[in-house]
Amino acid sequence: MMRLLRIEWNKIQPYRAFRILIGLYLVSFIALPYSMERIPFLQNWQQLFEFPTIWFSYYFGAEFLSFALAIIVITITTNEYSNRTFRQHVIDGLSRNDLVTGKLLLMAVLAAVLMILLVVNGYIAGMLNAFEADYSGAWIKAGYIPGFFLHTVGIMAFSFFLGNLFRRTGLAIFAFIAWVFPVELILRGLLAGVAKDGGMISDRLPVAVIYSSNVDMGEMFSNPTAILNLNEFIPGSLGLENSLMKIGWTVVFFGLSWWMIRRRDL
Amino acid sequence: MLENVLKTQALAKSYGRIKAVKSLDLEVPDGAVFGILGPNGSGKSTTLSMLLGILTPDSGSFSWFGQAPEPAQRKRIGALLEQPNFYPYLSARKNLEIACLIKECSPTRVDIVLEQVGLLARAESAFKTFSTGMKQRLAIASALLADPKVLVLDEPTNGLDPQGIAEVRELIIQIAKRGKTILLASHILDEVEKVCTHVAVIKQGQLLAQGSVMEILRNQHQVELKADDMEALERALSAYEPAAERRRVGNLIVLSMTGEPDGSALNRYLYDQGLVLSHLRVHKKRLEESFLEITAKA
Ligand SMILES: Nc1ncnc2c1ncn2[C@@H]1O[C@H](COP(=O)(O)OP(=O)(O)OP(=O)(O)O)[C@@H](O)[C@H]1O
């Protein structure tokens, strides 16, 4: 396992595009809880970056940055096809399962490291933003911390799947953007029109699931009582259902990737 | 004692309607330098790809070292298949370090093989800055990395300069001397003839002949003939028994003889039929001629 991880790390660590993208991501990721508190988009906005709501806000803000992770995963996946290195790895003695396992490990470790960073940085930001030095309730909404891990792994699994499906960087990135913006939204609209329970199905589409924060944002911004009572309006975690669905899509995307790599002539 | 390092049974692969390999049976003895000969598109690379796990055969089977194929066996096989595959942005050394992690060999091997192919001075240069021949050399270095029991080389001298070609051939001979088995696909007959102990000839995915170079060359002697009236000569020779084969090559007729050729007997035989030869030459057959003969028959 460590061997597969070292192989993956040796490939990407000197890679310029990876360094730049992950650098930009990390800078934004760290700055996020300090910068967003300066955007007064709600009456009661300060609350969002105090304990314990900060865990939700950090999660929510970080979702937007995941786009960079998607680009990274798509690039390193499609590179294996354009450099024909997946093929060479198999010739050299890796199994096809190893090809998937290596990437899976890399993504899990990356998501875990980012989660730890979120905890440390979120806690520092929460302390700086706190009115008084009472941190007893700091972890009430900490359920968003593992939620962030699930979101990150989910979006990377989706990107890995697209990378394997299209094998060309530009094509896979285009497919990602197309799916996130128009395609899934159109599907949602169609499903809502067709089935009575259209909402039920459309809420289970991959991007909707991976990007769900378990909070109705429209309601949060428009409902005055919600704004005044953010602490009560925002739940403590993603909830069981959404967590399971995130895991479900992750399994599906890795499963499909595994199936493609197993069957394919490399 | 292991008899065959590699054995394939009725191996077959199609790409859609194109049958690239049809029911191939190969046996590669331990320690052999085994040449796979065939014209362009005859299925050499396809065969090697199946043997190295990157193509799944449609039917048939093969075994390495007497065992069913599995990925771990390939750590002990050094392979160079068609073009070199490396990360363009990584240096030669870093690329080999990755291959080394995959093959689980000692990291000290990296410098040794770079030295062997003459790339040590350029070890820190990115792969994408290499010339075609340097890329090919790096791929050969990578194949040698794990000090493999078996080397699989698909046109290893592709893109090399004459010096490089000679070096690679010398390297192959040296490696073979250390008791390693080498599987070499090529359409360069000269290359195969110079280094191989065994050959298999394939055409359109079909095995035409297989055996030691000696066996394939068993019709060892050839006779070239020329006369003023070539048609009459051809007619006369059609009934000449010691000739196994008769071919027209340019303005000559070439006979492959079954036994030791007797030039004066042949000359007398033709003279008796009223033919006077303007050219008669007896020589040993080369692989090129056997190859053309075998592939022309099919
Ligand atoms: N990916 C592919 N898709 C479709 N057909 C292919 C593919 N690869 C090879 N073929 C076909 O399979 C046949 C065998 O090709 P292969 O590359 O094995 O030949 P080869 O003996 O290695 O030739 P060469 O000496 O030119 O390298 C050819 O007819 C080729 O067109």
Ligand SMILES: [Mg+2]
């Ligand atoms: Mg070929």
